[in-house]
Amino acid sequence: MLTSNLLKAIAASEINTALKLYDQLLEKGADPWDIHLSLFPAVQPILNPPFINPHLPKMYAIIREFIPYLEIEDIPTLIRIEIAEYAMRPKIKKPVKASAKKKGISFSDIETAISYQDIALTANALKAFLEQKGIMALSRNLLLLGSGYLNDSLGHSISCTAFILLEMLSRPDDDPWPVLVCLADYFCKGRFNTTSPAISAESNISEKALEEKLLQATAGYGIVNLHHTITFYAIERVRHLFNFKAYQHLLQAGIRFMGIKSKDSRKIEPADTALPGYKQFYGQFSKKDLNSVLPALLAMTRSQSDRRRLGRYLIRGVCDLYQGHYNPHYFTGLGSALWIIENYWNNSHLISTTLGQYLEFFFDGI
Numbered sequence: 001m002l003t004s005n006l007l008k009a010i011a012a013s014e015i016n017t018a019l020k021l022y023d024q025l026l027e028k029g030a031d032p033w034d035i036h037l038s039l040f041p042a043v044q045p046i047l048n049p050p051f052i053n054p055h056l057p058k059m060y061a062i063i064r065e066f067i068p069y070l071e072i073e074d075i076p077t078l079i080r081i082e083i084a085e086y087a088m089r090p091k092i093k094k095p096v097k098a099s100a101k102k103k104g105i106s107f108s109d110i111e112t113a114i115s116y117q118d119i120a121l122t123a124n125a126l127k128a129f130l131e132q133k134g135i136m137a138l139s140r141n142l143l144l145l146g147s148g149y150l151n152d153s154l155g156h157s158i159s160c161t162a163f164i165l166l167e168m169l170s171r172p173d174d175d176p177w178p179v180l181v182c183l184a185d186y187f188c189k190g191r192f193n194t195t196s197p198a199i200s201a202e203s204n205i206s207e208k209a210l211e212e213k214l215l216q217a218t219a220g221y222g223i224v225n226l227h228h229t230i231t232f233y234a235i236e237r238v239r240h241l242f243n244f245k246a247y248q249h250l251l252q253a254g255i256r257f258m259g260i261k262s263k264d265s266r267k268i269e270p271a272d273t274a275l276p277g278y279k280q281f282y283g284q285f286s287k288k289d290l291n292s293v294l295p296a297l298l299a300m301t302r303s304q305s306d307r308r309r310l311g312r313y314l315i316r317g318v319c320d321l322y323q324g325h326y327n328p329h330y331f332t333g334l335g336s337a338l339w340i341i342e343n344y345w346n347n348s349h350l351i352s353t354t355l356g357q358y359l360e361f362f363f364d365g366i
Helices: 002-011 015-027 032-038 055-069 072-087 107-115 119-133 135-153 156-169 177-190 207-217 223-237 244-258 278-285 290-298 304-320 329-343 348-365
Strands: none
Touching: 002 015, 002 032, 002 072, 015 032, 015 072, 032 072, 055 072, 055 156, 055 304, 055 329, 072 304, 107 119, 107 135, 107 177, 119 135, 119 177, 135 156, 135 177, 135 244, 156 177, 156 223, 156 244, 207 223, 207 244, 207 348, 223 244, 223 329, 223 348, 278 290, 278 304, 290 348, 304 329, 329 348
16 A cells, blocks of 8 residues: 555655655565565656656666665665655656557557657557567667657667666566556657668677777767767667667667767776775765766776675765755766676776766766
């Protein structure tokens, strides 16, 4: 009952009630991660005006990727911030779900519905396509559709779509309707209604070439440059859904979105020794001085155990600096940074530019 009431409080944007119910659930011994998982239907309708992008549903999915870094005692604070952020924002009004099954549907029917900017028509077309063609086909088609609008959406037409779909893919037994409404609302508002032809290139992007592109993506500070990194992060996280040709198309779309951009030539040397504990970490991190904190953090990337500890400390540090309202990119940008550190741990230059880009954005914003 308390969990059901928590979802209702979030839906009604009653932040104080939602936080009180969360505290009561914890007092009764509820697992905070189970509470997070239960929020799924309440999160999908959350808006982030004045932007049309579904930042909060994307953030919700990326928080799943934080769990390998965290200890049990870290999770309640993170979920409390989530609930506060979800409850304070307006929500989509859910359209009526069609009861009759539509016979015969193609993806072009979905594009037509989007072109009418009819959220209910689009959501029900997505539902019919999902039922008839399956979740993998729906996911691939929506991501390919979104790939043609990266410049218009600052990359969100892939990055938001990708993580929202990944969350739906992880929940085969859950009702997909909230996700379908979320994506219908977004694609209609963005007018993403025409799938672009596959991008042809003279040569394929190799793993080494991708690493070079990530060095370009992580160069530069500010929200636009951060979105270059988040977009490649999203493409790589849905890579397994596509054949090689389609994956190469997504990479080329990401490269076009990024445009001509030089790599960051600065090389920051790590401190001699890693910070021994969270108290020392937070003492540095909370000063919000990039030049002093970056060498200390780079010293925590030399071993897998140190990198996991760095991930835990970064998540905790971001949570502990919370003052009652956060830009969701503080979490989604952190997700992209942790992904690069985990997958390109032997490229110290890339780790340095990644951390520098994220931390400058975070420190400048709070």
